[in-house]
Amino acid sequence: MKAFICLLVIASALWLSAPLHRAMAQTADEVEMGNRLAAVLRAGRSVVSNSQSLINDPDIADKGLTGDVFYEQVIEAYLETNGQHPLADDLSDRERALTLTQLDAMISVIDESQGLINAEGLAFKGFIPAVFARLVNEKFVEDMASxxxxxxxxxxxxxxxxxxxxxxxxxxxxxxxxxxxxxxxxxxxxxxxxxxxxxxxxxxxxxxxxxxxxxxxxxxxxxxxxxxxxxxxxxxxxxxxxxxxxxx
Ligand code: HEC
Known part of the structure:
Protein backbone atom coordinates (compact mmCIF):
# COMPACT_ATOMS: atom_id res chain seq x y z
CA MET A 1 0.00 0.00 0.00
CA LYS A 2 2.81 2.30 0.99
CA ALA A 3 4.57 1.56 -2.28
CA PHE A 4 1.38 2.17 -4.17
CA ILE A 5 0.86 5.58 -2.55
CA CYS A 6 4.45 6.36 -3.19
CA LEU A 7 4.02 5.52 -6.88
CA LEU A 8 0.86 7.56 -6.98
CA VAL A 9 2.69 10.55 -5.53
CA ILE A 10 5.52 10.21 -8.05
CA ALA A 11 3.12 9.72 -10.94
CA SER A 12 1.05 12.76 -10.05
CA ALA A 13 4.19 14.81 -9.52
CA LEU A 14 5.37 13.83 -12.97
CA TRP A 15 1.97 14.55 -14.43
CA LEU A 16 1.82 17.93 -12.76
CA SER A 17 5.33 18.87 -13.82
CA ALA A 18 4.94 17.84 -17.47
CA PRO A 19 3.44 21.18 -18.53
CA LEU A 20 6.19 22.93 -16.59
CA HIS A 21 8.83 20.91 -18.41
CA ARG A 22 7.14 21.66 -21.69
CA ALA A 23 7.10 25.35 -20.85
CA MET A 24 10.77 25.26 -19.87
CA ALA A 25 11.74 23.44 -23.06
CA GLN A 26 9.77 25.98 -25.06
CA THR A 27 11.50 28.86 -23.28
CA ALA A 28 14.89 27.29 -24.03
CA ASP A 29 13.92 27.10 -27.73
CA GLU A 30 12.86 30.76 -27.78
CA VAL A 31 16.05 31.86 -26.05
CA GLU A 32 18.12 29.86 -28.51
CA MET A 33 16.22 31.43 -31.42
CA GLY A 34 16.73 34.91 -29.99
CA ASN A 35 20.45 34.33 -29.43
CA ARG A 36 20.78 33.00 -32.96
CA LEU A 37 19.13 36.07 -34.50
CA ALA A 38 21.43 38.30 -32.44
CA ALA A 39 24.51 36.26 -33.39
CA VAL A 40 23.77 36.43 -37.12
CA LEU A 41 23.16 40.20 -36.87
CA ARG A 42 26.44 40.61 -34.98
CA ALA A 43 28.31 38.55 -37.59
CA GLY A 44 26.96 40.88 -40.29
CA ARG A 45 27.93 43.99 -38.36
CA SER A 46 31.44 42.61 -37.78
CA VAL A 47 31.92 42.13 -41.53
CA VAL A 48 30.92 45.77 -42.15
CA SER A 49 33.28 46.80 -39.38
CA ASN A 50 36.17 44.76 -40.84
CA SER A 51 35.48 46.24 -44.28
CA GLN A 52 35.13 49.81 -42.97
CA SER A 53 38.45 51.13 -44.30
CA LEU A 54 37.76 49.54 -47.70
CA ILE A 55 34.25 51.03 -47.74
CA ASN A 56 35.65 54.42 -46.74
CA ASP A 57 38.38 54.38 -49.42
CA PRO A 58 37.64 57.24 -51.89
CA ASP A 59 40.10 55.93 -54.49
CA ILE A 60 38.75 52.44 -55.16
CA ALA A 61 35.66 52.56 -57.36
CA ASP A 62 34.89 48.86 -57.59
CA LYS A 63 35.41 47.45 -54.12
CA GLY A 64 34.23 43.97 -55.00
CA LEU A 65 32.09 43.91 -51.89
CA THR A 66 28.97 42.49 -53.51
CA GLY A 67 26.13 40.82 -51.66
CA ASP A 68 27.53 37.39 -52.47
CA VAL A 69 31.05 38.25 -51.30
CA PHE A 70 29.59 39.78 -48.15
CA TYR A 71 27.50 36.65 -47.53
CA GLU A 72 30.58 34.40 -47.62
CA GLN A 73 32.29 36.67 -45.10
CA VAL A 74 29.28 36.60 -42.79
CA ILE A 75 29.26 32.80 -42.86
CA GLU A 76 32.96 32.80 -42.02
CA ALA A 77 32.55 35.34 -39.21
CA TYR A 78 29.63 33.38 -37.74
CA LEU A 79 31.55 30.11 -37.96
CA GLU A 80 34.53 31.63 -36.24
CA THR A 81 32.52 33.07 -33.36
CA ASN A 82 29.93 30.33 -32.93
CA GLY A 83 31.78 27.23 -34.14
CA GLN A 84 28.95 26.28 -36.46
CA HIS A 85 27.63 27.21 -39.88
CA PRO A 86 24.59 29.50 -39.44
CA LEU A 87 22.61 27.11 -41.67
CA ALA A 88 23.85 23.88 -40.07
CA ASP A 89 21.91 20.71 -40.79
CA ASP A 90 20.30 20.33 -37.38
CA LEU A 91 18.24 23.54 -37.46
CA SER A 92 14.50 23.47 -36.89
CA ASP A 93 12.31 24.70 -39.74
CA ARG A 94 11.77 27.99 -37.93
CA GLU A 95 15.47 28.50 -37.21
CA ARG A 96 16.28 27.84 -40.85
CA ALA A 97 13.55 30.14 -42.19
CA LEU A 98 14.43 33.06 -39.93
CA THR A 99 18.19 32.68 -40.44
CA LEU A 100 17.78 32.47 -44.22
CA THR A 101 15.61 35.58 -44.24
CA GLN A 102 18.19 37.45 -42.16
CA LEU A 103 21.04 36.42 -44.46
CA ASP A 104 18.98 37.27 -47.56
CA ALA A 105 18.24 40.68 -46.05
CA MET A 106 21.98 41.27 -45.64
CA ILE A 107 22.69 40.33 -49.27
CA SER A 108 19.92 42.69 -50.44
CA VAL A 109 21.12 45.58 -48.28
CA ILE A 110 24.69 45.22 -49.58
CA ASP A 111 23.52 44.83 -53.20
CA GLU A 112 21.27 47.88 -52.90
CA SER A 113 24.13 49.90 -51.39
CA GLN A 114 26.62 49.23 -54.19
CA GLY A 115 26.28 52.78 -55.56
CA LEU A 116 27.19 54.22 -52.19
CA ILE A 117 29.89 51.67 -51.32
CA ASN A 118 31.60 52.19 -54.69
CA ALA A 119 31.16 55.98 -54.85
CA GLU A 120 34.44 57.39 -56.09
CA GLY A 121 35.94 60.44 -54.44
CA LEU A 122 33.80 60.04 -51.32
CA ALA A 123 35.64 58.88 -48.22
CA PHE A 124 33.18 58.62 -45.34
CA LYS A 125 29.87 57.38 -46.74
CA GLY A 126 27.95 56.85 -43.53
CA PHE A 127 27.76 53.14 -44.30
CA ILE A 128 28.63 51.84 -40.84
CA PRO A 129 27.62 48.74 -38.84
CA ALA A 130 24.71 50.48 -37.04
CA VAL A 131 23.19 51.73 -40.29
CA PHE A 132 23.69 48.35 -41.97
CA ALA A 133 22.04 46.59 -39.00
CA ARG A 134 19.06 48.94 -39.07
CA LEU A 135 18.53 48.41 -42.81
CA VAL A 136 18.82 44.63 -42.40
CA ASN A 137 16.37 44.60 -39.49
CA GLU A 138 13.90 46.72 -41.47
CA LYS A 139 14.09 44.36 -44.41
CA PHE A 140 13.78 41.32 -42.15
CA VAL A 141 10.61 42.69 -40.62
CA GLU A 142 9.07 43.27 -44.06
CA ASP A 143 9.14 39.50 -44.59
CA MET A 144 8.83 38.16 -41.08
CA ALA A 145 6.69 40.61 -39.09
CA SER A 146 4.20 37.87 -38.23
C1 HEC B 1 31.54 55.98 -37.18
C2 HEC B 1 30.79 56.34 -35.98
C3 HEC B 1 30.23 55.24 -35.13
C4 HEC B 1 30.90 54.20 -34.53
C5 HEC B 1 32.39 53.89 -34.60
C6 HEC B 1 29.90 53.46 -33.79
N1 HEC B 1 28.68 54.03 -33.93
FE1 HEC B 1 26.98 53.47 -33.01
N2 HEC B 1 25.92 54.72 -34.18
C7 HEC B 1 26.45 55.65 -35.04
C8 HEC B 1 25.39 56.27 -35.81
C9 HEC B 1 25.55 57.34 -36.86
C10 HEC B 1 24.19 55.67 -35.40
C11 HEC B 1 22.78 55.93 -35.93
C12 HEC B 1 22.57 54.91 -37.02
C13 HEC B 1 21.23 54.97 -37.69
O1 HEC B 1 21.00 55.89 -38.46
O2 HEC B 1 20.42 54.08 -37.45
C14 HEC B 1 24.56 54.71 -34.36
C15 HEC B 1 23.66 53.93 -33.69
C16 HEC B 1 23.98 53.08 -32.65
C17 HEC B 1 23.03 52.34 -31.87
C18 HEC B 1 21.52 52.27 -32.11
C19 HEC B 1 20.71 53.25 -31.37
C20 HEC B 1 20.74 54.63 -31.95
O3 HEC B 1 21.31 55.48 -31.27
O4 HEC B 1 20.20 54.89 -33.04
C21 HEC B 1 23.76 51.64 -30.93
C22 HEC B 1 23.21 50.73 -29.85
C23 HEC B 1 25.15 51.91 -31.18
N3 HEC B 1 25.25 52.81 -32.22
C24 HEC B 1 26.18 51.35 -30.48
C25 HEC B 1 27.49 51.35 -30.95
C26 HEC B 1 28.52 50.45 -30.46
C27 HEC B 1 28.34 49.45 -29.34
C28 HEC B 1 29.63 50.71 -31.20
C29 HEC B 1 30.95 49.99 -31.13
C30 HEC B 1 30.96 48.56 -31.30
C31 HEC B 1 29.30 51.77 -32.14
N4 HEC B 1 27.98 52.11 -31.95
C32 HEC B 1 30.19 52.33 -33.04
C33 HEC B 1 27.79 55.94 -35.15
C34 HEC B 1 28.81 55.11 -34.75
Missing amino acids: QAVVKVTAPMNLVRNRKARPDEWERQVIAEKFQDSAWPTGEAFYEATTINGKPAFRMLIPEYYSESCLACHGAPAGETDVTGFPKEGGQLGDLAGAISISLF
Missing part, protein backbone atom coordinates in the same frame (compact mmCIF):
# COMPACT_ATOMS: atom_id res chain seq x y z
CA GLN A 147 6.94 35.65 -36.78
CA ALA A 148 9.76 37.81 -35.49
CA VAL A 149 11.07 41.34 -35.10
CA VAL A 150 14.73 42.26 -34.61
CA LYS A 151 15.66 45.79 -33.61
CA VAL A 152 18.58 47.61 -32.04
CA THR A 153 17.55 50.06 -29.36
CA ALA A 154 19.27 52.10 -26.66
CA PRO A 155 18.62 54.04 -23.47
CA MET A 156 16.45 57.03 -24.50
CA ASN A 157 19.19 59.58 -23.77
CA LEU A 158 21.57 57.80 -26.18
CA VAL A 159 19.21 57.27 -29.10
CA ARG A 160 20.50 58.75 -32.35
CA ASN A 161 17.97 57.46 -34.83
CA ARG A 162 14.33 57.96 -33.84
CA LYS A 163 13.58 54.50 -35.21
CA ALA A 164 15.74 53.03 -32.44
CA ARG A 165 13.68 54.56 -29.63
CA PRO A 166 12.82 51.97 -26.97
CA ASP A 167 9.19 51.02 -26.47
CA GLU A 168 7.78 50.87 -22.95
CA TRP A 169 8.92 47.26 -22.31
CA GLU A 170 12.43 47.94 -23.63
CA ARG A 171 12.66 51.20 -21.67
CA GLN A 172 11.69 49.42 -18.48
CA VAL A 173 14.09 46.48 -18.94
CA ILE A 174 16.96 48.87 -19.71
CA ALA A 175 16.21 51.06 -16.69
CA GLU A 176 15.36 48.36 -14.16
CA LYS A 177 17.73 45.57 -15.23
CA PHE A 178 20.61 46.69 -17.43
CA GLN A 179 21.20 50.02 -15.68
CA ASP A 180 21.13 48.35 -12.26
CA SER A 181 24.75 47.94 -11.20
CA ALA A 182 23.90 44.45 -9.89
CA TRP A 183 22.90 43.21 -13.36
CA PRO A 184 25.52 40.72 -14.67
CA THR A 185 27.34 42.23 -17.66
CA GLY A 186 26.10 40.84 -20.94
CA GLU A 187 23.21 38.85 -19.48
CA ALA A 188 20.04 38.92 -21.57
CA PHE A 189 16.58 39.50 -20.14
CA TYR A 190 13.64 37.59 -21.55
CA GLU A 191 9.96 37.30 -20.81
CA ALA A 192 6.79 35.82 -22.24
CA THR A 193 4.53 38.85 -22.56
CA THR A 194 2.32 40.56 -25.15
CA ILE A 195 2.78 43.24 -27.81
CA ASN A 196 -0.41 45.12 -28.63
CA GLY A 197 -2.37 42.29 -27.05
CA LYS A 198 -0.59 39.60 -29.07
CA PRO A 199 1.39 36.96 -27.14
CA ALA A 200 5.11 37.49 -27.68
CA PHE A 201 8.36 36.11 -26.35
CA ARG A 202 10.61 39.12 -25.88
CA MET A 203 14.33 39.18 -25.36
CA LEU A 204 16.71 42.07 -24.79
CA ILE A 205 20.47 41.55 -25.08
CA PRO A 206 22.65 44.38 -23.72
CA GLU A 207 25.59 45.79 -25.68
CA TYR A 208 28.46 47.86 -24.36
CA TYR A 209 30.96 50.31 -25.79
CA SER A 210 34.28 48.82 -26.81
CA GLU A 211 37.29 50.95 -27.71
CA SER A 212 36.25 51.10 -31.38
CA CYS A 213 32.88 52.73 -30.54
CA LEU A 214 34.32 55.67 -28.68
CA ALA A 215 35.49 57.61 -31.77
CA CYS A 216 31.79 58.30 -32.28
CA HIS A 217 30.05 57.61 -28.96
CA GLY A 218 32.87 58.60 -26.57
CA ALA A 219 34.17 61.81 -25.01
CA PRO A 220 34.03 64.73 -25.08
CA ALA A 221 30.24 64.70 -24.97
CA GLY A 222 28.71 67.07 -27.49
CA GLU A 223 31.67 67.11 -29.89
CA THR A 224 30.54 66.27 -33.41
CA ASP A 225 31.65 62.84 -34.64
CA VAL A 226 32.46 61.84 -38.22
CA THR A 227 28.78 61.01 -38.85
CA GLY A 228 27.65 64.48 -37.81
CA PHE A 229 26.09 63.42 -34.50
CA PRO A 230 27.13 64.84 -31.14
CA LYS A 231 29.15 62.28 -29.19
CA GLU A 232 27.44 60.84 -26.12
CA GLY A 233 30.49 60.94 -23.84
CA GLY A 234 30.35 57.17 -23.38
CA GLN A 235 33.16 55.28 -21.71
CA LEU A 236 34.65 51.89 -22.31
CA GLY A 237 32.25 49.24 -20.97
CA ASP A 238 29.25 51.56 -20.58
CA LEU A 239 25.87 50.27 -21.68
CA ALA A 240 25.47 51.34 -25.32
CA GLY A 241 22.16 49.78 -26.25
CA ALA A 242 20.51 46.43 -26.74
CA ILE A 243 19.43 44.00 -29.41
CA SER A 244 15.70 43.53 -29.01
CA ILE A 245 14.03 40.40 -30.31
CA SER A 246 10.34 39.55 -30.36
CA LEU A 247 9.12 36.11 -31.36
CA PHE A 248 5.44 35.44 -32.06
Whole structure:
Protein backbone atom coordinates (compact mmCIF):
# COMPACT_ATOMS: atom_id res chain seq x y z
CA MET A 1 0.00 0.00 0.00
CA LYS A 2 2.81 2.30 0.99
CA ALA A 3 4.57 1.56 -2.28
CA PHE A 4 1.38 2.17 -4.17
CA ILE A 5 0.86 5.58 -2.55
CA CYS A 6 4.45 6.36 -3.19
CA LEU A 7 4.02 5.52 -6.88
CA LEU A 8 0.86 7.56 -6.98
CA VAL A 9 2.69 10.55 -5.53
CA ILE A 10 5.52 10.21 -8.05
CA ALA A 11 3.12 9.72 -10.94
CA SER A 12 1.05 12.76 -10.05
CA ALA A 13 4.19 14.81 -9.52
CA LEU A 14 5.37 13.83 -12.97
CA TRP A 15 1.97 14.55 -14.43
CA LEU A 16 1.82 17.93 -12.76
CA SER A 17 5.33 18.87 -13.82
CA ALA A 18 4.94 17.84 -17.47
CA PRO A 19 3.44 21.18 -18.53
CA LEU A 20 6.19 22.93 -16.59
CA HIS A 21 8.83 20.91 -18.41
CA ARG A 22 7.14 21.66 -21.69
CA ALA A 23 7.10 25.35 -20.85
CA MET A 24 10.77 25.26 -19.87
CA ALA A 25 11.74 23.44 -23.06
CA GLN A 26 9.77 25.98 -25.06
CA THR A 27 11.50 28.86 -23.28
CA ALA A 28 14.89 27.29 -24.03
CA ASP A 29 13.92 27.10 -27.73
CA GLU A 30 12.86 30.76 -27.78
CA VAL A 31 16.05 31.86 -26.05
CA GLU A 32 18.12 29.86 -28.51
CA MET A 33 16.22 31.43 -31.42
CA GLY A 34 16.73 34.91 -29.99
CA ASN A 35 20.45 34.33 -29.43
CA ARG A 36 20.78 33.00 -32.96
CA LEU A 37 19.13 36.07 -34.50
CA ALA A 38 21.43 38.30 -32.44
CA ALA A 39 24.51 36.26 -33.39
CA VAL A 40 23.77 36.43 -37.12
CA LEU A 41 23.16 40.20 -36.87
CA ARG A 42 26.44 40.61 -34.98
CA ALA A 43 28.31 38.55 -37.59
CA GLY A 44 26.96 40.88 -40.29
CA ARG A 45 27.93 43.99 -38.36
CA SER A 46 31.44 42.61 -37.78
CA VAL A 47 31.92 42.13 -41.53
CA VAL A 48 30.92 45.77 -42.15
CA SER A 49 33.28 46.80 -39.38
CA ASN A 50 36.17 44.76 -40.84
CA SER A 51 35.48 46.24 -44.28
CA GLN A 52 35.13 49.81 -42.97
CA SER A 53 38.45 51.13 -44.30
CA LEU A 54 37.76 49.54 -47.70
CA ILE A 55 34.25 51.03 -47.74
CA ASN A 56 35.65 54.42 -46.74
CA ASP A 57 38.38 54.38 -49.42
CA PRO A 58 37.64 57.24 -51.89
CA ASP A 59 40.10 55.93 -54.49
CA ILE A 60 38.75 52.44 -55.16
CA ALA A 61 35.66 52.56 -57.36
CA ASP A 62 34.89 48.86 -57.59
CA LYS A 63 35.41 47.45 -54.12
CA GLY A 64 34.23 43.97 -55.00
CA LEU A 65 32.09 43.91 -51.89
CA THR A 66 28.97 42.49 -53.51
CA GLY A 67 26.13 40.82 -51.66
CA ASP A 68 27.53 37.39 -52.47
CA VAL A 69 31.05 38.25 -51.30
CA PHE A 70 29.59 39.78 -48.15
CA TYR A 71 27.50 36.65 -47.53
CA GLU A 72 30.58 34.40 -47.62
CA GLN A 73 32.29 36.67 -45.10
CA VAL A 74 29.28 36.60 -42.79
CA ILE A 75 29.26 32.80 -42.86
CA GLU A 76 32.96 32.80 -42.02
CA ALA A 77 32.55 35.34 -39.21
CA TYR A 78 29.63 33.38 -37.74
CA LEU A 79 31.55 30.11 -37.96
CA GLU A 80 34.53 31.63 -36.24
CA THR A 81 32.52 33.07 -33.36
CA ASN A 82 29.93 30.33 -32.93
CA GLY A 83 31.78 27.23 -34.14
CA GLN A 84 28.95 26.28 -36.46
CA HIS A 85 27.63 27.21 -39.88
CA PRO A 86 24.59 29.50 -39.44
CA LEU A 87 22.61 27.11 -41.67
CA ALA A 88 23.85 23.88 -40.07
CA ASP A 89 21.91 20.71 -40.79
CA ASP A 90 20.30 20.33 -37.38
CA LEU A 91 18.24 23.54 -37.46
CA SER A 92 14.50 23.47 -36.89
CA ASP A 93 12.31 24.70 -39.74
CA ARG A 94 11.77 27.99 -37.93
CA GLU A 95 15.47 28.50 -37.21
CA ARG A 96 16.28 27.84 -40.85
CA ALA A 97 13.55 30.14 -42.19
CA LEU A 98 14.43 33.06 -39.93
CA THR A 99 18.19 32.68 -40.44
CA LEU A 100 17.78 32.47 -44.22
CA THR A 101 15.61 35.58 -44.24
CA GLN A 102 18.19 37.45 -42.16
CA LEU A 103 21.04 36.42 -44.46
CA ASP A 104 18.98 37.27 -47.56
CA ALA A 105 18.24 40.68 -46.05
CA MET A 106 21.98 41.27 -45.64
CA ILE A 107 22.69 40.33 -49.27
CA SER A 108 19.92 42.69 -50.44
CA VAL A 109 21.12 45.58 -48.28
CA ILE A 110 24.69 45.22 -49.58
CA ASP A 111 23.52 44.83 -53.20
CA GLU A 112 21.27 47.88 -52.90
CA SER A 113 24.13 49.90 -51.39
CA GLN A 114 26.62 49.23 -54.19
CA GLY A 115 26.28 52.78 -55.56
CA LEU A 116 27.19 54.22 -52.19
CA ILE A 117 29.89 51.67 -51.32
CA ASN A 118 31.60 52.19 -54.69
CA ALA A 119 31.16 55.98 -54.85
CA GLU A 120 34.44 57.39 -56.09
CA GLY A 121 35.94 60.44 -54.44
CA LEU A 122 33.80 60.04 -51.32
CA ALA A 123 35.64 58.88 -48.22
CA PHE A 124 33.18 58.62 -45.34
CA LYS A 125 29.87 57.38 -46.74
CA GLY A 126 27.95 56.85 -43.53
CA PHE A 127 27.76 53.14 -44.30
CA ILE A 128 28.63 51.84 -40.84
CA PRO A 129 27.62 48.74 -38.84
CA ALA A 130 24.71 50.48 -37.04
CA VAL A 131 23.19 51.73 -40.29
CA PHE A 132 23.69 48.35 -41.97
CA ALA A 133 22.04 46.59 -39.00
CA ARG A 134 19.06 48.94 -39.07
CA LEU A 135 18.53 48.41 -42.81
CA VAL A 136 18.82 44.63 -42.40
CA ASN A 137 16.37 44.60 -39.49
CA GLU A 138 13.90 46.72 -41.47
CA LYS A 139 14.09 44.36 -44.41
CA PHE A 140 13.78 41.32 -42.15
CA VAL A 141 10.61 42.69 -40.62
CA GLU A 142 9.07 43.27 -44.06
CA ASP A 143 9.14 39.50 -44.59
CA MET A 144 8.83 38.16 -41.08
CA ALA A 145 6.69 40.61 -39.09
CA SER A 146 4.20 37.87 -38.23
CA GLN A 147 6.94 35.65 -36.78
CA ALA A 148 9.76 37.81 -35.49
CA VAL A 149 11.07 41.34 -35.10
CA VAL A 150 14.73 42.26 -34.61
CA LYS A 151 15.66 45.79 -33.61
CA VAL A 152 18.58 47.61 -32.04
CA THR A 153 17.55 50.06 -29.36
CA ALA A 154 19.27 52.10 -26.66
CA PRO A 155 18.62 54.04 -23.47
CA MET A 156 16.45 57.03 -24.50
CA ASN A 157 19.19 59.58 -23.77
CA LEU A 158 21.57 57.80 -26.18
CA VAL A 159 19.21 57.27 -29.10
CA ARG A 160 20.50 58.75 -32.35
CA ASN A 161 17.97 57.46 -34.83
CA ARG A 162 14.33 57.96 -33.84
CA LYS A 163 13.58 54.50 -35.21
CA ALA A 164 15.74 53.03 -32.44
CA ARG A 165 13.68 54.56 -29.63
CA PRO A 166 12.82 51.97 -26.97
CA ASP A 167 9.19 51.02 -26.47
CA GLU A 168 7.78 50.87 -22.95
CA TRP A 169 8.92 47.26 -22.31
CA GLU A 170 12.43 47.94 -23.63
CA ARG A 171 12.66 51.20 -21.67
CA GLN A 172 11.69 49.42 -18.48
CA VAL A 173 14.09 46.48 -18.94
CA ILE A 174 16.96 48.87 -19.71
CA ALA A 175 16.21 51.06 -16.69
CA GLU A 176 15.36 48.36 -14.16
CA LYS A 177 17.73 45.57 -15.23
CA PHE A 178 20.61 46.69 -17.43
CA GLN A 179 21.20 50.02 -15.68
CA ASP A 180 21.13 48.35 -12.26
CA SER A 181 24.75 47.94 -11.20
CA ALA A 182 23.90 44.45 -9.89
CA TRP A 183 22.90 43.21 -13.36
CA PRO A 184 25.52 40.72 -14.67
CA THR A 185 27.34 42.23 -17.66
CA GLY A 186 26.10 40.84 -20.94
CA GLU A 187 23.21 38.85 -19.48
CA ALA A 188 20.04 38.92 -21.57
CA PHE A 189 16.58 39.50 -20.14
CA TYR A 190 13.64 37.59 -21.55
CA GLU A 191 9.96 37.30 -20.81
CA ALA A 192 6.79 35.82 -22.24
CA THR A 193 4.53 38.85 -22.56
CA THR A 194 2.32 40.56 -25.15
CA ILE A 195 2.78 43.24 -27.81
CA ASN A 196 -0.41 45.12 -28.63
CA GLY A 197 -2.37 42.29 -27.05
CA LYS A 198 -0.59 39.60 -29.07
CA PRO A 199 1.39 36.96 -27.14
CA ALA A 200 5.11 37.49 -27.68
CA PHE A 201 8.36 36.11 -26.35
CA ARG A 202 10.61 39.12 -25.88
CA MET A 203 14.33 39.18 -25.36
CA LEU A 204 16.71 42.07 -24.79
CA ILE A 205 20.47 41.55 -25.08
CA PRO A 206 22.65 44.38 -23.72
CA GLU A 207 25.59 45.79 -25.68
CA TYR A 208 28.46 47.86 -24.36
CA TYR A 209 30.96 50.31 -25.79
CA SER A 210 34.28 48.82 -26.81
CA GLU A 211 37.29 50.95 -27.71
CA SER A 212 36.25 51.10 -31.38
CA CYS A 213 32.88 52.73 -30.54
CA LEU A 214 34.32 55.67 -28.68
CA ALA A 215 35.49 57.61 -31.77
CA CYS A 216 31.79 58.30 -32.28
CA HIS A 217 30.05 57.61 -28.96
CA GLY A 218 32.87 58.60 -26.57
CA ALA A 219 34.17 61.81 -25.01
CA PRO A 220 34.03 64.73 -25.08
CA ALA A 221 30.24 64.70 -24.97
CA GLY A 222 28.71 67.07 -27.49
CA GLU A 223 31.67 67.11 -29.89
CA THR A 224 30.54 66.27 -33.41
CA ASP A 225 31.65 62.84 -34.64
CA VAL A 226 32.46 61.84 -38.22
CA THR A 227 28.78 61.01 -38.85
CA GLY A 228 27.65 64.48 -37.81
CA PHE A 229 26.09 63.42 -34.50
CA PRO A 230 27.13 64.84 -31.14
CA LYS A 231 29.15 62.28 -29.19
CA GLU A 232 27.44 60.84 -26.12
CA GLY A 233 30.49 60.94 -23.84
CA GLY A 234 30.35 57.17 -23.38
CA GLN A 235 33.16 55.28 -21.71
CA LEU A 236 34.65 51.89 -22.31
CA GLY A 237 32.25 49.24 -20.97
CA ASP A 238 29.25 51.56 -20.58
CA LEU A 239 25.87 50.27 -21.68
CA ALA A 240 25.47 51.34 -25.32
CA GLY A 241 22.16 49.78 -26.25
CA ALA A 242 20.51 46.43 -26.74
CA ILE A 243 19.43 44.00 -29.41
CA SER A 244 15.70 43.53 -29.01
CA ILE A 245 14.03 40.40 -30.31
CA SER A 246 10.34 39.55 -30.36
CA LEU A 247 9.12 36.11 -31.36
CA PHE A 248 5.44 35.44 -32.06
C1 HEC B 1 31.54 55.98 -37.18
C2 HEC B 1 30.79 56.34 -35.98
C3 HEC B 1 30.23 55.24 -35.13
C4 HEC B 1 30.90 54.20 -34.53
C5 HEC B 1 32.39 53.89 -34.60
C6 HEC B 1 29.90 53.46 -33.79
N1 HEC B 1 28.68 54.03 -33.93
FE1 HEC B 1 26.98 53.47 -33.01
N2 HEC B 1 25.92 54.72 -34.18
C7 HEC B 1 26.45 55.65 -35.04
C8 HEC B 1 25.39 56.27 -35.81
C9 HEC B 1 25.55 57.34 -36.86
C10 HEC B 1 24.19 55.67 -35.40
C11 HEC B 1 22.78 55.93 -35.93
C12 HEC B 1 22.57 54.91 -37.02
C13 HEC B 1 21.23 54.97 -37.69
O1 HEC B 1 21.00 55.89 -38.46
O2 HEC B 1 20.42 54.08 -37.45
C14 HEC B 1 24.56 54.71 -34.36
C15 HEC B 1 23.66 53.93 -33.69
C16 HEC B 1 23.98 53.08 -32.65
C17 HEC B 1 23.03 52.34 -31.87
C18 HEC B 1 21.52 52.27 -32.11
C19 HEC B 1 20.71 53.25 -31.37
C20 HEC B 1 20.74 54.63 -31.95
O3 HEC B 1 21.31 55.48 -31.27
O4 HEC B 1 20.20 54.89 -33.04
C21 HEC B 1 23.76 51.64 -30.93
C22 HEC B 1 23.21 50.73 -29.85
C23 HEC B 1 25.15 51.91 -31.18
N3 HEC B 1 25.25 52.81 -32.22
C24 HEC B 1 26.18 51.35 -30.48
C25 HEC B 1 27.49 51.35 -30.95
C26 HEC B 1 28.52 50.45 -30.46
C27 HEC B 1 28.34 49.45 -29.34
C28 HEC B 1 29.63 50.71 -31.20
C29 HEC B 1 30.95 49.99 -31.13
C30 HEC B 1 30.96 48.56 -31.30
C31 HEC B 1 29.30 51.77 -32.14
N4 HEC B 1 27.98 52.11 -31.95
C32 HEC B 1 30.19 52.33 -33.04
C33 HEC B 1 27.79 55.94 -35.15
C34 HEC B 1 28.81 55.11 -34.75
